[in-house]
Amino acid sequence: MLKNKLLFISPLVVILVIALFGLTLIPSVQQKPKNLPIALVNEDIGAVIPQQGKVNMGNTITNMLKKNTTSTDGEVSLVKWINVESKEDVLKGLDNQEYYGALIIPENFSQKQSSLMTSKPEKPEISLLINQGMNPAAANLTSQMLNTMGDNLENGIQTQVLQGLAKQNVSLKVNQLTLLTDPLQVNVENVNGVGTASMNGSAPVALFQPLWMSSIAGAVVLFFVANKLTFVNRKQKLYAMLTQVLAGTVLSLVAGFGLAWISDLLGIQISNFMDISLFLTITYFAFFLLITAVLSWLGMKGIPIFVLILFFGAPLLSMAPEMMSTFYRDYIYSWLPMRFMVEGLRKLFFFHQGFSFSGTTSILLWIALGSFFILVLSVLKVQGSASDKGYYEEKKARATKG
Template sequence: MKSFAHVFTQKFFYIGLAVVLLVGTIMVFANMGSTVSPTPTDLPVALVVEDEGQFGQMMAEKIQGVETPLKWTLLDSEQAALDALDREEYYAAVVLPQALSGQLATLQTPAPKQAEVKVYINQGKSLTAANLANGVIEKMFTGVNAQLREQTLAAVKQRGNMLSTELAAVLAAPVKLTSTPLHPVGSHSANGNAPAVLTQLVWFCSMIGAVLMFLAASKNAEGKSRFAVLLGQMLAGIFVIVVGVLTVLGLATGILGLELSDFWQVALFLMFAGYCFFLLQTTLLSWIGLGGMPILVLMFFFGAPVLSLPKEMLPVISQDWLYSWLPLRFSVDGLRDILYFGNGDNLADPMWTLGWIGAAGVVLILASSIKNGLANKRADLVSSK
């Protein structure tokens, strides 16, 4: 009986329970805290009202007055909406054309015509959010069509007329939505999540590389210039990132079939982002040691779910405390522009942010040599007393 109970009397049993409890709690919040109940709120959508007639104004008011997950912004023209979609400002745009009122007025004539409303779906910004916005817009116009149908049938009945075949056909959908996808993500793009997936893989590769280069630089470093060792460590990181990025992209495109419009443009950006990650990770390791490793791992696990959803579908706490500062986000933003937009309008900001992260990392890594030098001098003074 004592042999059976031996395990339960050891402190490692209770330490194991505590570790499992702690790790389980962290992993639940990391993997499910931001995604267990994603609720879209204030998805930005543009609205252009070119029709100055009665129907256009009434329809615009009705669209904006309905409570939906969409946040409407009025723009002056269709071209302004298209430009804003190119800048990733909106998930969709609805254009009420100039001829809308005239087309709807024909419902009361012997020659009825179906009206047309244009909808632009910005898939590249987020396929999930764009499809959601499109679904909400379609549902809203289903209600608009039902209302127009009832009003027209009531007018026909009041006049005592028969419902013509032409009018019956048009009343099936008095307003036709013409949807146009912009910046399509393609069929081989991890369902539009390729920027997030590639960023996570490169972060993980750079993290492993940073730890191994830190250990390599620390081994047998006695008597060597700490400053020179750190320079060599940062130089070695370039080779690690180049190999890591080419491996990830090579396997993703060559074996898994990921489609890239420009392999080398994506590769160069990921090398730049990956090296900035490497410098950030090496900074933590240089100042904290291997104690910084849990921080890097937690950033990876907490960041992955956040990056898989559009910001507007995340809980407020995830938006403010994770998404707003997460370094991986800036790589995702840059990759999204390269993969789905290709005009460079949205590339400058994430590159500058990543660049500043990397530059700060270089300064802090080199500054750690001064810190270590002072620590060694204090240790020598203590030992000499």
């Protein structure tokens, strides 16, 4: 063994493998959220305060929030506030996955805040909506930020009211003092909740790996079966390819319905078994055709491509695009075919949307169609250095001799 050069090269090989797959950790380590879209609804109509005129605390709060989250040092801000007219519009945007959360100031906010300085105080309220199903990590971050903002608003209101009372030299009554210890009612609501049986909202990502690996396995097995056949003309090769696709369709049904059944058996909440099974079936079929198309041109040399896609793509699937670096978001995540699977499953799991052939499903079908076209073209490719005619004549002679 000491005379074998591979023995001394092995440490270098280990270092290269560690370095290569260590790169897959970069997106998770360097998470830096930026421009998280959060809706801001200000329905406050204002109030008239003696000696001050009309005030609108809703406008004051919105201006303060935007100022505090706007970057002044050239860096991208953490939050991207989006003005929305009403709560109804916000709910539609949350269902369409446009916002990770929302802050809503009701129309009587100024009136109730000004009442804190009177003998009949009323506690003002704000509503915080968290779009929990959109992305677990981003939802948790949004919840922390909005709750911190609520605490800061409460402290600000308390300070403002006490300063106003001090200027007027007004003594506090018991009911006022009680309210001033907690002068703001913050109502937090999770929208499109992930429930208690969805692996904390990560079920769509968790289902990707078994489906991806099984699609690789199915494509490789059928590739070996087709590769052992002897063709005497292109027509036979085309028939074999179509049979391969037909077999892949059967595998898709087995994988789609099988994975949904196993997930349900393991306790993952499957909201609609048929819808999720059909979507997984189409997803498997798209992945199967994509892998088969590559194998038809590159052979087994193409397998490392899909293994690398798995290792480099899997960490990104659990992240929100706003939490990725520009490079990973634009040049890796945007080109991952499996992201359409995760996005489609999120809609089915958490956004109460049924199966349809639009949206992510249509994209997966286009991937399948494009892969099928590339697969058909492989039937026409020239084999080796000989012409097709010579190649098939040689195959025919070998088959006859055999």
